Amino acid sequence: PATVLVFGNEKGGSGKSTGSMHVIVALLRLGFKVGSIDLDMRQWTLTRYLSNRAGTMKNDGISMPMPVHVFLSRSDKPNRQEAEAEDRQRFEAVLKKLRSECDFVLIDCPGTDTYVGRLATGYADKLVTPLNDSFVDLDMLANVDGQTGEIIKPSVYSEMVWEARKQKAARDGGTLDWIVMRNRLSSLAARNKQEMERVVGLLAKRIGFRVAPGFSERVIFRELFLRGLTMLDVFEIGDSGKPQLSHVAARQEVRGLLNSLQLPNRIP
Amino acid sequence: PATVLVFGNEKGGSGKSTGSMHVIVALLRLGFKVGSIDLDMRQWTLTRYLSNRAGTMKNDGISMPMPVHVFLSRSDKPNRQEAEAEDRQRFEAVLKKLRSECDFVLIDCPGTDTYVGRLATGYADKLVTPLNDSFVDLDMLANVDGQTGEIIKPSVYSEMVWEARKQKAARDGGTLDWIVMRNRLSSLAARNKQEMERVVGLLAKRIGFRVAPGFSERVIFRELFLRGLTMLDVFEIGDSGKPQLSHVAARQEVRGLLNSLQLPNRIP
Ligand SMILES: Nc1ncnc2c1ncn2[C@@H]1O[C@H](COP(=O)(O)OP(=O)(O)OP(=O)(O)O)[C@@H](O)[C@H]1O
Numbered sequence: 179p180a181t182v183l184v185f186g187n188e189k190g191g192s193g194k195s196t197g198s199m200h201v202i203v204a205l206l207r208l209g210f211k212v213g214s215i216d217l218d219m220r221q222w223t224l225t226r227y228l229s230n231r232a233g234t235m236k237n238d239g240i241s242m243p244m245p246v247h248v249f250l251s252r253s254d255k256p257n258r259q260e261a262e263a264e265d266r267q268r269f270e271a272v273l274k275k276l277r278s279e280c281d282f283v284l285i286d287c288p289g290t291d292t293y294v295g296r297l298a299t300g301y302a303d304k305l306v307t308p309l310n311d312s313f314v315d316l317d318m319l320a321n322v323d324g325q326t327g328e329i330i331k332p333s334v335y336s337e338m339v340w341e342a343r344k345q346k347a348a349r350d351g352g353t354l355d356w357i358v359m360r361n362r363l364s365s366l367a368a369r370n371k372q373e374m375e376r377v378v379g380l381l382a383k384r385i386g387f388r389v390a391p392g393f394s395e396r397v398i399f400r401e402l403f404l405r406g407l408t409m410l411d412v413f414e415i416g417d418s419g420k421p422q423l424s425h426v427a428a429r430q431e432v433r434g435l436l437n438s439l440q441l442p443n444r445i446p
Numbered sequence: 447p448a449t450v451l452v453f454g455n456e457k458g459g460s461g462k463s464t465g466s467m468h469v470i471v472a473l474l475r476l477g478f479k480v481g482s483i484d485l486d487m488r489q490w491t492l493t494r495y496l497s498n499r500a501g502t503m504k505n506d507g508i509s510m511p512m513p514v515h516v517f518l519s520r521s522d523k524p525n526r527q528e529a530e531a532e533d534r535q536r537f538e539a540v541l542k543k544l545r546s547e548c549d550f551v552l553i554d555c556p557g558t559d560t561y562v563g564r565l566a567t568g569y570a571d572k573l574v575t576p577l578n579d580s581f582v583d584l585d586m587l588a589n590v591d592g593q594t595g596e597i598i599k600p601s602v603y604s605e606m607v608w609e610a611r612k613q614k615a616a617r618d619g620g621t622l623d624w625i626v627m628r629n630r631l632s633s634l635a636a637r638n639k640q641e642m643e644r645v646v647g648l649l650a651k652r653i654g655f656r657v658a659p660g661f662s663e664r665v666i667f668r669e670l671f672l673r674g675l676t677m678l679d680v681f682e683i684g685d686s687g688k689p690q691l692s693h694v695a696a697r698q699e700v701r702g703l704l705n706s707l708q709l710p711n712r713i714p
């Protein structure tokens with residue numbers, strides 16, 4: 179069945195939906211069949227991005243590859259346990275269906291701790307965690323001592339991933355490959371960047387994840403949202419004349435991320 | 447009693463905790479007595495920032511102004527209604543106490559839809575909503591048509607603020623002054639910036655908020671988190687030699703934000 183890619187990080191605004199959309203389109207452009215699930219049952223950023231894409235296709239009379247997309251709504255049962263049981267049943271049914279039909283299933287998690295977010299992480303073959311280049315974001319992975327720069331202890335999100343790994347192993351003996359992708363890297367700010375690189379490298383060994391090169395801070399990653407496009411689309415649909423230098427660099431960053439995910443070799 | 451400032455936006459990572467901390471320190475440095483409440487009952491970013499500050503004071507043997515800080519924990523009652531009743535009772539008791547003791551009470555909300563976040567917004571005299579300079583973030587305030595650039599309808603967060611305004615008016619006839627602060631403004635990317643400026647300006651009139659100048663993308667806004675400092679502290683505690691140009695510009699942005707909040711004139 180399909181490889182399950184989960185974009186997760188409880189820290190809000192780290193780049194989960196942006197990363198999800200770019201990886202979805204990159205896999206589609208390689209010819210794979212992709213399923214996607216939006217678990218952010220209030221913001222719907224990925225769902226909105228895809229519906230903007232459908233709007234552009236209709237409006238401009240063009241065709242672009244689209245994933246098989248599903249968004250779930252929250253159970254409204256007043257009792258927490260009954261609501262969670264219903265959320266689980268809906269999620270597992272959708273995941274089973276998409277895994278049987280697609281090469282890859284990509285899940286975008288909300289930027290907060292939710293029952294379905296934890297559940298989905300326990301099904302991940304690959305977990306991709308975008309991280310702003312900031313010690314504020316790092317704080318969700320581990321507490322770092324402000325005076326010495328040493329790692330004190332893993333924090334709530336890392337502990338959740340540890341639980342998800344155990345669940346997965348117990349269910350089907352599977353493993354979870356955890357990749358942290360640095361996002362919105364600034365072209366300046368050398369000192370902060372180096373210090374983050376050092377601590378993220380230490381943390382990778384200690385709590386068991388790999389570090390991917392990630393994306394720089396580039397306006398192209400966000401300015402096409404309303405039209406549902408990514409820089410992987412603009413050249414193909416003849417939208418933007420000669421490819422600009424920043425588009426080329428951004429496309430390379432998406433390709434770099436895809437390579438670092440080390441996805442299983444499939445023939446589209 | 448105190449003026450209540452709420453930093454809120456359901457969009458994750460827009461800059462609520464960063465904005466909160468800088469406004470807290472700016473008010474403290476003006477000599478005001480400030481209370482603060484962290485409603486992000488899982489990430490605790492503001493609480494972590496302040497505990498790092500206390501760590502630096504202890505470690506370096508220096509003294510810096512501190513707010514009267516409270517963090518609440520979530521009720522664990524299994525029934526949603528009972529849990530909300532307990533959350534409300536705790537929050538209202540803390541708010542009442544801080545309002546009687548302080549000049550300003552500042553509340554940092556989580557980046558998601560929570561019962562206490564909505565409750566706190568209904569007590570705001572000033573609501574400050576940081577916004578990344580991105581149509582992805584704007585989507586939480588209003589749905590914009592990707593083809594025409596027109597505003598289709600206000601979205602979930604704006605509707606929540608509308609409800610909160612009604613609640614406040616019904617409770618004590620008070621009004622809520624809503625300020626949207628643009629955050630992480632890039633020094634490049636003119637086209638996206640202008641387009642955002644245009645749409646945010648239209649939206650301000652339509653759904654009733656004011657736009658504050660806000661903060662640029664500057665590493666100084668995030669690199670002092672582990673030591674619990676802001677650029678308003680470094681010169682006072684003799685930490686960084688000659689003030690650097692970027693520090694001066696960042697301090698001016700904080701002062702600009704404080705001015706645009708139009709806080710009631712109080713003598714510290
Ligand atoms: N590499 C990048 N360059 C420029 N802007 C970016 C980049 N990555 C993300 N952004 C912007 O940063 C903001 C946060 O990104 P996004 O919404 O994808 O994060 P998220 O983790 O999905 O957030 P949430 O926690 O709310 O779900 C958005 O305004 C987005 O447009």
Ligand SMILES: Nc1ncnc2c1ncn2[C@@H]1O[C@H](COP(=O)(O)OP(=O)(O)OP(=O)(O)O)[C@@H](O)[C@H]1O
Pocket residue numbers: 188189190191310311312313314315457458459460461462463464465486489491555556557558629630631661662663664665667668
């Ligand atoms: N003006 C700025 N310049 C540079 N970095 C910033 C700026 N404002 C915020 N950041 C960084 O952006 C990220 C998000 O900011 P912050 O955590 O304050 O947002 P938030 O809205 O409180 O997030 P959450 O929704 O998770 O509570 C952090 O990594 C922070 O360091």
Ligand SMILES: [Mg+2]
Pocket residue numbers: 194195196218223224287288289
């Ligand atoms: Mg998202």
Ligand SMILES: [Mg+2]
Pocket residue numbers: 462463464486491492554555556557
């Ligand atoms: Mg926060």
